[in-house]
Amino acid sequence: MSLRWQPAILDPAKEGGWALVHCQQGFLIDRNGVLFPRDWLKRLDLPVLSEQGLGYFDGDEVFLLELAHPAEVPGSVWQGLRQFMLQDEDAERFRMLGYAAQIGTWVNQHRFCGSCGHPMRQHRSERAMQCEGCGIRHYPRIxxxxxxxxxxxxxxxxxxxxxxxxxxxxxxxxxxxxxxxxxxxxxxxxxxxxxxxxxxxxxxxxxxxxxxxxxxxxxxxxxxxxxxxxxxxxxxxxxxxxxxxxxxxxxxxxxxxxxxxxxxxxxxxxxxxxxxx
Ligand SMILES: NC(=O)C1=CN([C@@H]2O[C@H](COP(=O)(O)OP(=O)(O)OC[C@H]3O[C@@H](n4cnc5c(N)ncnc54)[C@H](O)[C@@H]3O)[C@@H](O)[C@H]2O)C=CC1
Ligand SMILES: [Mg+2]
Ligand SMILES: [Zn+2]
Known part of the structure; x- marks a missing residue:
């Protein structure tokens, strides 16, 4: 059985694809679901803390916009991850959201180095945040x-x-x-x-x-x-x-x-x- 959700490292500098929008309060959702055209989202001037290339859902590229706070987007509401778990018939979609929530929270909590205080940056080829000052790498917290x-x-x-x-x-x-x-x-x-x-x-x-x-x-x-x-x-x-x-x-x-x-x-x-x- 091939899984519909496959995590992968994608370069966020690339355009296009779909995006999930996440903040501490949950995910943005509208009548089409949780995946939004990424280029459209980027024109909305959202309070983006970080952008991550997450992987593939049904073969399509999926990115994550991690926001500083739950901005208002007309026609959309915010829904917590627990709600998705309780309601979601689609186990693969929940797997994607669980992954996205963990990556988003981890990135948000690793913006600065705990060792020397400098800003951290996304590593190019692996899921890691790396310090610009001392080079220390942090991997997703499990x-x-x-x-x-x-x-x-x-x-x-x-x-x-x-x-x-x-x-x-x-x-x-x-x-x-x-x-x-x-x-x-x-x-x-x-x-x-x-x-x-x-x-x-x-x-x-x-x-x-x-x-x-x-x-x-x-x-x-x-x-x-x-x-x-x-x-x-x-x-x-x-x-x-x-x-x-x-x-x-x-x-x-x-x-x-x-x-x-x-x-x-x-x-x-x-x-x-x-x-x-
Ligand atoms: N999938 C499932 O069926 C279930 C999953 N869980 C999960 O298991 C984990 C543990 O369950 P509980 O003891 O009920 O959790 P809890 O959230 O009640 O944590 C107990 C205490 O452990 C400490 N703590 C929090 N995070 C910690 C960490 N990363 N390392 C060490 N200590 C920490 C805090 O003092 C917290 O009050 C939680 O993540 C919970 O969500 C719990 C029950 C069912
Ligand atoms: Mg316990
Ligand atoms: Zn450092």
């Missing part, structure tokens, strides 16, 4: 994060954070600390967030997650010992749920949802779900 479904027979340990939609419970997740293995991170996060200990976790699959720049590594672990003790602040509620009486679950296409559905399928003898993209 943060490894662990996510784990803890189970005890027919029960799933799910938790909710105060940020979740009402009624929704999910698997446990957290960022890897320097020097830690993925398995150590899984055990630490589970212990910190819900106080229980687990048997050695088993790797299932991964997912690039652009909120804001995580690489999710998904695990399954069997419960070993301990009562639930919730971490104040991060965890609002955590419980054991029977596979026959589950609460609201995370968004389809999230790896959290996949880990849950995979376990249900295995337990109930149903076909396994599709891997999350």
């Amino acid at each position: 943060s490894p994060s662990m996510i784990v479904l803890v189970t005890r027979g027919d029960e799933l340990l799910l938790a909710r954070s105060p940020r979740f939609a009402p009624g929704v419970y999910s698997t446990l997740a957290g960022f890897v600390e320097p020097g830690e293995s993925a398995e150590q991170c899984v055990a630490r996060e589970v212990h910190e967030e819900v106080g229980v200990s687990i048997h050695p976790p088993r790797y299932i699959c991964s997912q690039g997650w652009p909120f804001p720049h995580s690489l999710m590594l998904g695990y399954h672990a069997e419960y070993a010992a301990g009562d639930i003790v919730m971490q104040p602040e991060e965890i609002e509620d955590a419980r054991w749920f029977s596979i026959h009486a589950l609460p609201g679950l995370p968004a389809p296409r999230s790896i959290a949802r996949y880990l849950i559905e995979l376990y249900l399928a295995q337990r109930l003898g149903h076909p396994e779900p599709m891997l999350p993209g």
Whole structure:
């Protein structure tokens, strides 16, 4: 299967092609979608921080205009990336938007060198920002994060954070600390967030997650010992749920949802779900 979205380094000095318009608040969208004729956009005098050549969608060149703030464009509105994830039927378009959002945010946050303070420039042949003063290169930021479904027979340990939609419970997740293995991170996060200990976790699959720049590594672990003790602040509620009486679950296409559905399928003898993209 050939993927419709293919990242590539394109020279932004070149004219033409399509462009996505992004800022912290999301993407510009009109009745034709998120891709605008690039030459037309450039006549609008938008507050452009940076222009990036992103890749190909359906074989067409796609660029990114990263804006300093959400400028008004008649006939268009701004829509957040999460909204696209929840609404978008087109998984390949969401992959493109996730990539664009990560590149746009990274470029915006690397305009100046953290080492010597000089302006940074786009590197010609690789996706990197390079300092004009000291030459240091920065590559797109990706943060490894662990996510784990803890189970005890027919029960799933799910938790909710105060940020979740009402009624929704999910698997446990957290960022890897320097020097830690993925398995150590899984055990630490589970212990910190819900106080229980687990048997050695088993790797299932991964997912690039652009909120804001995580690489999710998904695990399954069997419960070993301990009562639930919730971490104040991060965890609002955590419980054991029977596979026959589950609460609201995370968004389809999230790896959290996949880990849950995979376990249900295995337990109930149903076909396994599709891997999350
Ligand atoms: N795709 C999926 O199914 C799911 C993805 N996630 C993602 O997993 C990641 C971790 O999840 P949570 O622990 O709920 O995240 P979180 O956003 O609640 O972060 C927890 C804490 O970690 C710290 N933190 C933030 N960024 C960090 C970084 N880059 N490195 C180290 N520490 C950092 C902050 O103190 C933050 O309050 C997030 O990116 C979240 O979006 C979480 C659940 C489901
Ligand atoms: Mg966490
Ligand atoms: Zn520098």
